[in-house]
Amino acid sequence: MKSINVKEFIDTFSSDESYTSAEQLKNVMDILNDVRQNKDQALLDYTSRFDGQELDEIKVPLSYLKESYEQLDEDIKKALVTAKERIEAYEKSIKYEDRNLGEFTYVYRPLERVGIYVPGGTALYPSSVLMTVIPAQVAGVKEIHVTTPTFERNNITFATLYLLGVENVYTVGGAQAVAALAYGTETIPKVDKIAGPGNAYVAIAKRLVYGDVGIDSIAGPSEILLYVDESSDVDAVVYDVFAQAEHDPNARTFLLSESEAFIQKVEQRMEELIEDQPRKEIIKHSVANNHYPIVDTRENLIKVSNYIAAEHVSVQHEEEDAIVDAIDYAGAIFKGKTTCEAIGDYVAGPSHVLPTDRTARFSHGLNVNDFMTSHSIISLTNETYQSIVGDAAIIADREGLFAHKASLLVRKED
Numbered sequence: 001m002k003s004i005n006v007k008e009f010i011d012t013f014s015s016d017e018s019y020t021s022a023e024q025l026k027n028v029m030d031i032l033n034d035v036r037q038n039k040d041q042a043l044l045d046y047t048s049r050f051d052g053q054e055l056d057e058i059k060v061p062l063s064y065l066k067e068s069y070e071q072l073d074e075d076i077k078k079a080l081v082t083a084k085e086r087i088e089a090y091e092k093s094i095k096y097e098d099r100n101l102g103e104f105t106y107v108y109r110p111l112e113r114v115g116i117y118v119p120g121g122t123a124l125y126p127s128s129v130l131m132t133v134i135p136a137q138v139a140g141v142k143e144i145h146v147t148t149p150t151f152e153r154n155n156i157t158f159a160t161l162y163l164l165g166v167e168n169v170y171t172v173g174g175a176q177a178v179a180a181l182a183y184g185t186e187t188i189p190k191v192d193k194i195a196g197p198g199n200a201y202v203a204i205a206k207r208l209v210y211g212d213v214g215i216d217s218i219a220g221p222s223e224i225l226l227y228v229d230e231s232s233d234v235d236a237v238v239y240d241v242f243a244q245a246e247h248d249p250n251a252r253t254f255l256l257s258e259s260e261a262f263i264q265k266v267e268q269r270m271e272e273l274i275e276d277q278p279r280k281e282i283i284k285h286s287v288a289n290n291h292y293p294i295v296d297t298r299e300n301l302i303k304v305s306n307y308i309a310a311e312h313v314s315v316q317h318e319e320e321d322a323i324v325d326a327i328d329y330a331g332a333i334f335k336g337k338t339t340c341e342a343i344g345d346y347v348a349g350p351s352h353v354l355p356t357d358r359t360a361r362f363s364h365g366l367n368v369n370d371f372m373t374s375h376s377i378i379s380l381t382n383e384t385y386q387s388i389v390g391d392a393a394i395i396a397d398r399e400g401l402f403a404h405k406a407s408l409l410v411r412k413e414d
């Protein structure tokens with residue numbers, strides 16, 4: 001594949017609109033309305049239609065969760081516990097704390113009831129259970145309700161939910177699950193906020209229910225930006241590209257370097273290794289349509305990194321300190337040749353639920369603080385009050401809000 005420079009890249013690149021079609025949008029609106037009106041019955045109907053499952057019950061019995069956990073092999077149990085402990089420790093360390101400033105206090109409170117969407121249509125993601133539920137738990141959320149289109153009685157998603165002590169689990173997926181969490185049904189209660197990744201139907205539904213409930217963000221196909229140089233390990237870089245590409249045919253991989261020769265080495269090695277990849281069909285599709293090898297100067301590559309604001313940025317470069325410092329916008333940055341992105345998918349600590357498709361320019365990865373809300377407590381001393389009440393009263397007067405003025409002046413001391 002021929003490399004391009006930053007200008008050529010920006011001229012040809014556009015945000016991923018292919019992810020949502022007008023038809024999908026209409027279908028999702030219909031689903032939302034139907035669930036609002038027909039509640040559990042609509043959930044049963046859509047689960048039959050889209051997932052081919054005739055459910056007796058929407059809520060998963062606790063015994064299924066327990067059974068799933070008990071049947072896990074010891075090695076995966078141990079791995080899940082390692083991940084759990086690291087994620088918990090990280091979230092605790094970044095949790096906002098109340099700030100007492102004398103006349104003002106800024107306080108954080110956990111959300112009361114949260115809905116977590118765990119994807120399950122085509123694969124199971126125990127890592128997504130960990131990366132969404134743990135931040136909510138560390139925040140102190142009282143009730144966590146999880147929906148997932150996972151229908152085997154015994155499975156690793158249920159097992160992971162059991163490990164975390166989640167009891168409210170419902171086998172519903174797609175837009176209908178988001179609708180249930182947003183509006184409530186006989187079985188699933190309306191929540192305050194919905195978080196968690198999912199496919200296009202889930203993403204569109206979250207966008208449409210925003211305002212009725214809070215949402216974390218809208219995740220599109222995964223992406224990585226690799227910033228590499230001659231000192232990087234060619235095979236390691238190739239596997240980092242493949243690891244992202246194997247997620248989704250629409251996953252995007254940006255390979256940036258100041259060295260054309262190095263990019264060529266990586267591209268050639270990709271061709272050699274691609275045939276051996278178990279998920280080569282997805283990887284080939286993704287690489288053919290959404291792989292961008294970009295060669296330019298440091299200055300231009302930093303500019304374009306901030307423009308792309310990729311979900312994952314991996315800097316494997318002799319001068320990684322300077323490059324990482326200059327990158328202002330990214331979902332998460334993986335610095336150094338050892339700290340690859342895949343370690344962050346599972347056990348590093350920070351949540352792998354990250355902003356995609358340039359939204360890191362204004363939003364951030366899911367974390368404990370997304371499951372809290374905050375407010376100010378204002379309590380002025382009389383001395384402060386008397387020193388500023390005159391100014392407030394004048395502004396009230398000029399706004400023509402005379403009851404405001406009276407409310408202020410009735411407390412004024414002569």
Ligand SMILES: NC(=O)c1ccc[n+]([C@@H]2O[C@H](COP(=O)([O-])OP(=O)(O)OC[C@H]3O[C@@H](n4cnc5c(N)ncnc54)[C@H](O)[C@@H]3O)[C@@H](O)[C@H]2O)c1
Nearest residue numbers: 050119120121122123149173174197198199201219352353
């Ligand atoms: N960003 C992250 O952290 C992260 C982590 C894990 C997974 N993911 C992403 O989550 C997604 C999972 O997608 P998935 O499809 O496997 O599972 P999913 O659970 O997101 O969606 C499955 C549901 O989609 C609905 N659906 C399917 N076809 C439909 C149709 N024609 N009309 C209406 N609804 C329909 C069904 O109800 C089904 O239950 C992937 O894109 C994956 O990359 C992201």
Ligand SMILES: [Zn+2]
Nearest residue numbers: 243244342345
């Ligand atoms: Zn990944």
